[in-house]
Amino acid sequence: MTVLKDKTLVKRRSKGEQTRNQILTAAIEVLATQGIKGTTHRAIATHAQLQLSLTTYYFKDIKELVHEAFVLSSTQTVSRAGAAWLPAFDLLESYTKTQLKKIALRMELADKLSEMATNYLYSKIKHHSTELAIEQLLFTEIQISPKLRELAQIHKQALILPFIKLCSYFNDENAALDADIMLTVFTQLEYRNLVVPVDEINVDNIQKTVERLIYWILQLKR
The missing domain is CATH 1.10.357.10 (Tetracycline Repressor, domain 2)
Incomplete structure (x- = not known):
């Protein structure tokens, strides 16, 4: 039971890291074309083809997201x-x-x-x-x-x-x-x-x- 729970946690963590990296990669590409002022949660979510709620979940502060x-x-x-x-x-x-x-x-x-x-x-x-x-x-x-x-x-x-x-x-x-x-x-x-x-x-x-x-x-x- 414990082993299954550990595997589930690892899988969730791995998926979470992938999503986080997907958001950061999209942010880089939006920054390159839109500049800092045009880099918003919505613009990043659209570019990454993710729900807006996911970008705000992983990065509540847009300044933190831009910096990372x-x-x-x-x-x-x-x-x-x-x-x-x-x-x-x-x-x-x-x-x-x-x-x-x-x-x-x-x-x-x-x-x-x-x-x-x-x-x-x-x-x-x-x-x-x-x-x-x-x-x-x-x-x-x-x-x-x-x-x-x-x-x-x-x-x-x-x-x-x-x-x-x-x-x-x-x-x-x-x-x-x-x-x-x-x-x-x-x-x-x-x-x-x-x-x-x-x-x-x-x-x-x-x-x-x-x-x-x-x-x-x-x-x-x-």
């Missing part, structure tokens, strides 16, 4: 961004510090890193435009609440860490400054292309910008 949607989107973005740079770090770790100082190797690495970064940016713009739109919204709406401002700071700090690590291979003294410049340029490339139809994205322009930046980071002349 931002948190979920931020977590997904940061996780994906961190994983994207792992092949670059594996490549760089295969060389010694002495080897990394050689100009010929730096030229080779600059081309490889530029290609990796360009592919990453294009994939992010093409396949994760919703998360990008949420990120942009997060940074532009930080005055709405201290909690959003704090989340935006945490989000940016998490995003910049891989860039600092990458830059430290070539200029440890100014790695944080170089990383900030690199993140800023990449972010602008992403946001600028959000409004461009996928089949009209100028990948060549992205690549040239990325190459110019990475050659500068690696202290090379292009």
Whole structure:
């Protein structure tokens, strides 16, 4: 009897978590298209194809729902961004510090890193435009609440860490400054292309910008 009761509780909890995640996912998508003012319980319920009573049951306060949607989107973005740079770090770790100082190797690495970064940016713009739109919204709406401002700071700090690590291979003294410049340029490339139809994205322009930046980071002349 107890076992059956436990299984029923687990099943209910699992279904409840699925519904909660369904609401948060819908909230993210509504935020991306309607902004914070257009993100209401009714709009989210309609988008999620759920009863309005369910969204208000799981999230009585719309501000709480919006904040948790931002948190979920931020977590997904940061996780994906961190994983994207792992092949670059594996490549760089295969060389010694002495080897990394050689100009010929730096030229080779600059081309490889530029290609990796360009592919990453294009994939992010093409396949994760919703998360990008949420990120942009997060940074532009930080005055709405201290909690959003704090989340935006945490989000940016998490995003910049891989860039600092990458830059430290070539200029440890100014790695944080170089990383900030690199993140800023990449972010602008992403946001600028959000409004461009996928089949009209100028990948060549992205690549040239990325190459110019990475050659500068690696202290090379292009």
